[in-house]
Amino acid sequence: xxxxxxxxSACPACDAAxxxxxxxxxxxAPNARILVSVPAVHCAGCISTIERDLAKMxxxxxARLNLTLKRLSVDAKAGIEASDVIARLxxxxxxxxxxxxxxxxxxxxxxxxxxxxxxVGVSGFAMMNIMLLSVAVWSGAEGATRDLFHxxxxxxxxxxxxxAGRPFFRNAWKALRAGRMDMDGPISFAILLTLFIxxxxxxxxxxxxxFEAVVxxxxxxxxxxxxxxxxxxxxxxxxxxxxxxxxxxATRLAEGVESVVSVADLAVGDIVLVRPGGRMPVDxxxxxxxxxxxxxxxxxxxxxxFAGTGTQxxxxxxxxxxxxxxxxxxxxxxxxxxxxxxxxxxxxxxxMRYTTIAEKAAAAYAPTIPILSLGAFFVWFWISGGDLRLxxxxxxxxxxxxxPCALGLAVPAVVTASSGKLFRKGLLIKDGTALERLAExxxxxxxxxxxxxxxxxxxTNLDDHSLDDLRVALGLADxxxxxxAQALARALRDRDxxxxxxxxxxxxxxxxxxxxxxxxxxxxxxxxxxxxxAGAVTAAYLSVAGETRCFSFADQLRPGAETVVRGLQSxxxxxxxxxxxxxxxxxxxxxxxxxxxxxxxxxxxDKAAKIEELQAAGHKVLxxxxxxxxxxxxxxxxxxxxxxxxxxxxxxxSDMVLLSRDLSPVADAVRLSKTAMKRIRENLWQxxxxxxxxxxIALFGFATPLWAAFVMSISSITVTLNALxxx
Amino acid sequence: xxxxxxxIPASLFLGLLGLVAFLWSLRKGQYDDPEGDSQRILDxxxxxxxxxxxxxxxx
Numbered sequence: 040x041x042x043x044x045x046x047x048s049a050c051p052a053c054d055a056a057x058x059x060x061x062x063x064x065x066x067x068a069p070n071a072r073i074l075v076s077v078p079a080v081h082c083a084g085c086i087s088t089i090e091r092d093l094a095k096m097x098x099x100x101x102a103r104l105n106l107t108l109k110r111l112s113v114d115a116k117a118g119i120e121a122s123d124v125i126a127r128l129x130x131x132x133x134x135x136x137x138x139x140x141x142x143x144x145x146x147x148x149x150x151x152x153x154x155x156x157x158x159v160g161v162s163g164f165a166m167m168n169i170m171l172l173s174v175a176v177w178s179g180a181e182g183a184t185r186d187l188f189h190x191x192x193x194x195x196x197x198x199x200x201x202x203a204g205r206p207f208f209r210n211a212w213k214a215l216r217a218g219r220m221d222m223d224g225p226i227s228f229a230i231l232l233t234l235f236i237x238x239x240x241x242x243x244x245x246x247x248x249x250f251e252a253v254v255x256x257x258x259x260x261x262x263x264x265x266x267x268x269x270x271x272x273x274x275x276x277x278x279x280x281x282x283x284x285x286x287x288x289a290t291r292l293a294e295g296v297e298s299v300v301s302v303a304d305l306a307v308g309d310i311v312l313v314r315p316g317g318r319m320p321v322d323x324x325x326x327x328x329x330x331x332x333x334x335x336x337x338x339x340x341x342x343x344x345f346a347g348t349g350t351q352x353x354x355x356x357x358x359x360x361x362x363x364x365x366x367x368x369x370x371x372x373x374x375x376x377x378x379x380x381x382x383x384x385x386x387x388x389x390x391m392r393y394t395t396i397a398e399k400a401a402a403a404y405a406p407t408i409p410i411l412s413l414g415a416f417f418v419w420f421w422i423s424g425g426d427l428r429l430x431x432x433x434x435x436x437x438x439x440x441x442x443p444c445a446l447g448l449a450v451p452a453v454v455t456a457s458s459g460k461l462f463r464k465g466l467l468i469k470d471g472t473a474l475e476r477l478a479e480x481x482x483x484x485x486x487x488x489x490x491x492x493x494x495x496x497x498x499t500n501l502d503d504h505s506l507d508d509l510r511v512a513l514g515l516a517d518x519x520x521x522x523x524a525q526a527l528a529r530a531l532r533d534r535d536x537x538x539x540x541x542x543x544x545x546x547x548x549x550x551x552x553x554x555x556x557x558x559x560x561x562x563x564x565x566x567x568x569x570x571x572x573a574g575a576v577t578a579a580y581l582s583v584a585g586e587t588r589c590f591s592f593a594d595q596l597r598p599g600a601e602t603v604v605r606g607l608q609s610x611x612x613x614x615x616x617x618x619x620x621x622x623x624x625x626x627x628x629x630x631x632x633x634x635x636x637x638x639x640x641x642x643x644x645d646k647a648a649k650i651e652e653l654q655a656a657g658h659k660v661l662x663x664x665x666x667x668x669x670x671x672x673x674x675x676x677x678x679x680x681x682x683x684x685x686x687x688x689x690x691x692x693s694d695m696v697l698l699s700r701d702l703s704p705v706a707d708a709v710r711l712s713k714t715a716m717k718r719i720r721e722n723l724w725q726x727x728x729x730x731x732x733x734x735x736i737a738l739f740g741f742a743t744p745l746w747a748a749f750v751m752s753i754s755s756i757t758v759t760l761n762a763l764x765x766x
Numbered sequence: 767x768x769x770x771x772x773x774i775p776a777s778l779f780l781g782l783l784g785l786v787a788f789l790w791s792l793r794k795g796q797y798d799d800p801e802g803d804s805q806r807i808l809d810x811x812x813x814x815x816x817x818x819x820x821x822x823x824x825x
Contacts, residue, residue, distance in 0.1 A: 083805040091811075106802030156792060164785040171777055184770070191774065 073113040073121045075135045078465050078698030155265045158203040162258040165199035173251045177745045189241040189248045196250040203257050222401040225408040229438045236435045252439045252747040259755045263447035266455040289320035305370040313358045323365035325350045329549035330361035335488050361548020395472050397450040412438040415738050437737035439747050445726030445754035452762035457715040465699030473694035476678040477712040479659045483607050486664035487618035491600045496526045496592035512581050514538035515552045515563035523579045559584045599703030604632045606706030617641050646672035722758045729754040
């Protein structure tokens with residue numbers, strides 16, 4: 040029941056460093072294997088659409104879609120990048136995320152999975168064969184026939200145990216050396232002792248041999264192990280390897296010469312060049328250039344801010360329109376990005392390790408098994424007046440009956456069923472204990488930008504403008520990479536408008552775009568630049584022949600945002616909205632979604648502090664967020680979810696990743712986790728009750744191998760069926 | 767009871783055959799994508815016999 044979780048570091052640079060090496064390694068290979076996650080695929084149509092289309096793509100040798108893992112593997116010639124494949128899939132209407140194929144763990148996981156499955160197969164076939172022989176013994180074979188059947192059973196069972204029992208022996212040995220007691224200790228003890236006694240009995244022409252029970256125990260436990268393993272590996276391979284390909288490099292300017300260096304090599308006082316579209320590698324002050332900065336990931340502000348000479352910039356901000364030269368004021372450990380990572384590290388270390396229900400059950404149960412059987416041994420040794428063989432037989436019978444066959448399946452069966460359901464809805468569980476923690480949640484905190492909203496602005500008042508104005512605006516907007524301009528261009532093109540012909544187009548970084556239309560100067564950009572009054576809302580301004588027009592923008596709501604808030608509230612959860620954005624915008628959104636409690640202008644530390652305060656008051660908080668400013672809050676919260684579009688630092692800090700654009704699976708997940716926990720508890724009780732009934736039978740010496748086989752299979756089957764009942 | 771001399775080896779052989787078949791299918795990756803395989807049978811690309819030629823496909 041040992042669950043292994045790997046938490047990548049919260050600092051994006053640390054994640055990206057190995058990615059940079061992997062990137063270099065991959066470029067050298069003649070053929071590239073590209074892996075992308077395509078969460079929306081679900082049917083035969085998707086398979087043939089995607090595979091056929093990619094087969095036609097230049098440079099692609101073959102493409103195969105794995106529907107179970109919702110993952111596309113492309114074998115392509117060198118030069119084809121994952122981004123090309125993702126763009127192609129996007130045109131087909133499938134959202135895709137890159138997976139890192141270079142990591143070794145992927146093949147390692149596949150190998151481990153196959154090995155486990157092979158053990159399940161071997162023990163399964165051995166069990167069937169031994170059972171055939173055992174049925175003959177149970178129906179009355181005697182004397183030499185029985186001994187022969189026992190002997191053949193033993194000849195099958197011993198190599199099977201040696202092969203398929205290894206995972207248990209290995210774990211038990213590890214635990215023993217570390218001085219711990221986990222479930223695998225008693226299991227290994229039971230397996231080995233039973234095997235030994237049964238072999239002895241067979242050689243002595245004894246009546247009872249437990250070969251089938253031993254192999255059956257191994258088989259059912261391995262099935263549980265395999266389910267547990269699969270649930271974990273599917274989530275891990277997809278969520279953690281959503282590539283962190285953002286390579287931490289910067290362009291340094293020294294005496295007019297540009298050189299690309301690692302961020303780690305930058306020193307305070309260096310001048311770095313940040314091109315439009317690039318991310319600030321360091322904290323610094325702008326020394327030359329004008330542009331606008333997107334701070335959404337750092338602060339949650341939707342509006343880009345102006346940057347000119349003297350503006351302070353922080354690592355992680357995105358440069359939008361013009362090239363900037365930045366003098367480094369803090370790099371590496373001192374940068375604001377790194378301070379954020381420290382905040383996360385503090386939150387993580389303050390969090391106590393969560394003890395799962397399975398671990399609690401195992402801890403209570405593990406010592407009982409050897410104690411009961413030892414007790415039985417000594418009591419019968421005393422009663423029978425020193426009959427070693429009889430007492431050993433009874434001890435073995437109680438050992439094998441108390442062995443937690445169903446307990447090993449109780450939790451993995453439910454977890455597999457529920458994580459499979461959530462995966463089909465587009466939600467990946469990264470951490471094995473997340474489902475349990477989610478079931479305890481009573482308060483849900485949402486971030487605004489990028490979580491409840493898409494983080495992309497949309498024009499709201501296009502109908503107020505004349506056709507000519509719209510066409511001029513489109514002509515100008517096309518020339519800019521500013522998010523507002525691009526959103527405007529997209530919206531206008533969706534209306535089938537054709538851009539007006541504009542000459543002498545020029546972008547003035549930090550201000551807007553200007554050009555000549557029918558001999559007049561036209562401008563699209565900031566209010567003061569085009570000569571308009573700035574309004575209260577996010578807007579871009581157009582000036583045509585001295586007259587100005589205002590295009591106002593609003594952030595688009597993420598699909599399912601209303602459903603999820605309504606769904607959570609109807610489940611009796613308390614919903615909060617905490618954002619780094621300005622109060623006006625946050626209040627509007629809170630009112631629109633009917634969220635009563637909201638907080639605006641929250642700094643990253645404020646968010647984490649608010650969650651700490653809620654948790655100190657006894658609430659269990661689910662945090663849903665995507666930005667760098669959310670990472671500390673995500674790791675402070677009891678359980679956390681981030682959308683796949685989130686920054687990798689945020690994804691790394693959260694327990695679940697939402698692959699779909701739609702937010703509504705979050706409410707389903709909370710509901711499902713409660714049902715899943717109910718099923719797990721039922722299962723644990725069920726397997727407990729079997730033991731309560733049959734342990735006395737074993738202790739009084741009435742148990743036969745038939746009883747043991749019967750109890751094991753019945754309890755395992757009922758537990759599995761109960762898990763499948765999950766709706 | 768002499769029949770056991772044949773039946774036991776026979777049952778062991780059959781069991782072994784089943785195991786070998788399972789290991790073979792495992793190595794061939796037949797359990798890697800159960801869901802996709804169940805959907806792929808609906809895809810006409812995988813038909814193993816040539817389709818009758820339609821009028822509009824001819825020439």
